[in-house]
Amino acid sequence: MKSIVQFDNVTFEYVNHEGTKKRALNNLSLDIKEGEFVAIVGSNGSGKSTLAKHINALLLPKDGKVLVNGYETEDDSRIWEIRKSVGMVFQNPDNQIVATIVEEDIAFGAENLGLPREEIIKRVDNSLELVEMNKYRNKAPHMLSGGQKQRVAIAGVLALEPQVIVFDESTAMLDPKGRKEVMDIAQKLHSDNRTIVFITHFMEEAALADRIIVLNEGEIVKDGKPIDIFNDIKLLEELSLDVPKSILLANRLKNAGIRLENVLTIEDMAEELCQQI
Amino acid sequence: MSTNLENTSLPIIEFNKVNYIYMEGSPFETVALNSVDLSIKSGEFLGIIGHTGSGKTTLVQHINALLKPKNGTVVVKGVETSTEKSKLNELRKTVGLVFQYPEYQLFEESVIKDISYGPKNLGIDDEEISRRVHSALEHVGLDIDEVGHKSPFELSGGQKRRVAFAGVLAMEPDILILDEPTAGLDPQGRKEVLELLKRLNSQDNMTIIMISHYMDEIAYVCSKVLVLDSGDVVMYDTPKEVFKHYDKLTELGLDVPYTLKLAEQMRQRGVIIDNVPLTLDEMYNEIVSAKEAKNA
Numbered sequence: 001m002k003s004i005v006q007f008d009n010v011t012f013e014y015v016n017h018e019g020t021k022k023r024a025l026n027n028l029s030l031d032i033k034e035g036e037f038v039a040i041v042g043s044n045g046s047g048k049s050t051l052a053k054h055i056n057a058l059l060l061p062k063d064g065k066v067l068v069n070g071y072e073t074e075d076d077s078r079i080w081e082i083r084k085s086v087g088m089v090f091q092n093p094d095n096q097i098v099a100t101i102v103e104e105d106i107a108f109g110a111e112n113l114g115l116p117r118e119e120i121i122k123r124v125d126n127s128l129e130l131v132e133m134n135k136y137r138n139k140a141p142h143m144l145s146g147g148q149k150q151r152v153a154i155a156g157v158l159a160l161e162p163q164v165i166v167f168d169e170s171t172a173m174l175d176p177k178g179r180k181e182v183m184d185i186a187q188k189l190h191s192d193n194r195t196i197v198f199i200t201h202f203m204e205e206a207a208l209a210d211r212i213i214v215l216n217e218g219e220i221v222k223d224g225k226p227i228d229i230f231n232d233i234k235l236l237e238e239l240s241l242d243v244p245k246s247i248l249l250a251n252r253l254k255n256a257g258i259r260l261e262n263v264l265t266i267e268d269m270a271e272e273l274c275q276q277i
Numbered sequence: 278m279s280t281n282l283e284n285t286s287l288p289i290i291e292f293n294k295v296n297y298i299y300m301e302g303s304p305f306e307t308v309a310l311n312s313v314d315l316s317i318k319s320g321e322f323l324g325i326i327g328h329t330g331s332g333k334t335t336l337v338q339h340i341n342a343l344l345k346p347k348n349g350t351v352v353v354k355g356v357e358t359s360t361e362k363s364k365l366n367e368l369r370k371t372v373g374l375v376f377q378y379p380e381y382q383l384f385e386e387s388v389i390k391d392i393s394y395g396p397k398n399l400g401i402d403d404e405e406i407s408r409r410v411h412s413a414l415e416h417v418g419l420d421i422d423e424v425g426h427k428s429p430f431e432l433s434g435g436q437k438r439r440v441a442f443a444g445v446l447a448m449e450p451d452i453l454i455l456d457e458p459t460a461g462l463d464p465q466g467r468k469e470v471l472e473l474l475k476r477l478n479s480q481d482n483m484t485i486i487m488i489s490h491y492m493d494e495i496a497y498v499c500s501k502v503l504v505l506d507s508g509d510v511v512m513y514d515t516p517k518e519v520f521k522h523y524d525k526l527t528e529l530g531l532d533v534p535y536t537l538k539l540a541e542q543m544r545q546r547g548v549i550i551d552n553v554p555l556t557l558d559e560m561y562n563e564i565v566s567a568k569e570a571k572n573a
Contacts, residue, residue, distance in 0.1 A: 016431070018431075043463050043464075043465060044433055044434055044435060044463045044465075044466070045433060091461070145329050145330075146329070172460075172461045173378075173460060173461055175328070175329055175490045176490055176532045177328065177329075177530060178329075201463050201464060240463070240464060240465035241464060242464040245493075245535040245536075245557060246535075246539075248557055249539075249557050249560060249561065252557070252561050253561065253564065253565075256561070256564070256565045256568065258564070258568065266535070266538055266539055266542055267542055269539060269542070270539055270542030270543045270545075270546055271546065273539075273543060273548070273564065274543055274546040274547065274548045276568075277548060277564065277567050277568040277571055
């Protein structure tokens with residue numbers, strides 16, 4: 001499979017209020033393939049958002065390089081191509097909405113690309129369809145729920161037809177229903193062969209990815225399939241990350257002679273439990 | 278913080294047939310509270326659940342008279358919120374309200390100044406303010422020497438939220454209301470907030486009212502749970518009694534704690550978990566006894 005996002009020994013430093021340097025990414029290397037669904041987890045300050053912002057050149061590495069579709073993010077002549085191919089969805093939907101009508105908001109980015117009117121209309125229609133917000137197209141965004149607003153923000157990104165979509169804690173401010181709406185869309189886009197980078201604190205969400213990357217202090221400490229990451233309870237606890245409840249329970253049930261193999265989802269957990277008791 | 282008037286068995290907050298309507302007479306008219314009757318005891322840790330638009334925030338804003346009922350009465354520590362205007366200041370000292378994302382409301386140039394702001398407006402003397410600031414920061418687990426003179430904006434997200442909590446605690450309220458206090462925090466931050474609230478409830482005997490979407494948190498900390506739907510009180514009982522209504526809660530678009538979701542999935546596969554396990558420990562015991570029953 002073709003690489004779409006590559007980090008090659010990337011280092012990035014912030015200077016804080018007191019003038020001291022803080023290393024947010026430390027010599028980090030990473031290769032994301034086209035069509036992958038990658039979740040990134042890590043506690044606050046582990047470098048997740050810094051990493052995300054490097055993918056579409058919002059931040060540039062101090063050392064090392066980031067390549068998107070083979071183009072270096074530091075190459076000024078390619079920056080618009082890179083930003084067109086990587087869409088970002090942020091945490092707070094209210095900070096991402098610019099227009100007073102849903103469909104105008106979705107058209108905003110596409111209009112800035114200078115596309116012909118017919119093309120913009122087509123893209124807005126398609127994006128609204130994908131996020132299932134068609135019936136709200138003439139509504140005012142402030143009348144929508146958090147989950148719906150976030151879907152509008154996603155549609156705005158989709159209208160740019162990106163290959164990669166980065167969700168930077170896009171579910172953190174939503175209620176459970178809103179979180180599920182956003183997660184469902186991410187999965188749908190993934191099955192549509194788009195590359196998804198999903199940053200989250202919620203392990204039930206990370207469980208749905210093909211691959212999870214665990215960050216700590218700007219470094220990748222583990223990279224693997226969800227089940228392999230979750231089974232490393234010691235690491236998750238050390239990093240103050242949530243251990244999925246199914247994993248905790250399955251681990252305890254070993255003492256009672258109940259051995260469960262596949263406990264990624266609650267349905268799988270129930271299935272195996274019921275076979276054993 | 279406590280007076281002789283408080284007795285754990287007496288209601289500290291009472292709603293009598295409270296109605297509230299937003300944008301009355303306009304096309305957007307919405308009934309936010311529909312004849313709500315409610316009695317909350319002193320020392321309770323109440324969780325309020327309901328989907329977006331169910332009336333949760335409207336309800337709690339009645340407790341410190343930010344909103345007043347269209348009909349009916351709200352009585353807090355014997356003070357009726359809509360009639361006794363002269364006592365509103367007293368009421369607002371009694372009821373501390375922490376909004377969603379309270380860290381967005383920090384504004385002072387230092388942590389100490391930010392926390393002092395409320396007590397200063399009450400006209401409290403400097404010595405007492407200093408005592409309260411120290412005590413509030415200690416409660417939220419922040420070191421005054423380390424962060425006191427820093428700008429709140431230099432702190433991490435979790436620390437900022439704790440400073441915002443400290444600002445409300447410095448008012449030394451008897452009743453603390455929090456709207457989604459753990460939203461947007463990482464797992465460690467969420468855990469710290471919940472432990473803080475448990476301490477305030479058990480050690481400082483504060484009555485706590487918490488709105489949350491996280492049912493595992495509600496099951497973990499609350500002594501009572503109130504379920505709202507379209508402005509109606511649907512259930513008001515202990516977590517065990519409320520969460521056993523799996524179907525009803527799901528119908529209302531609400532989540533249930535992990536253990537009950539698992540029990541329901543097992544039930545659908547023919548294994549019945551009788552009791553209502555709210556914690557992993559309880560679930561573990563239920564599974565082990567189900568296994569033993571089968572083997573016996």
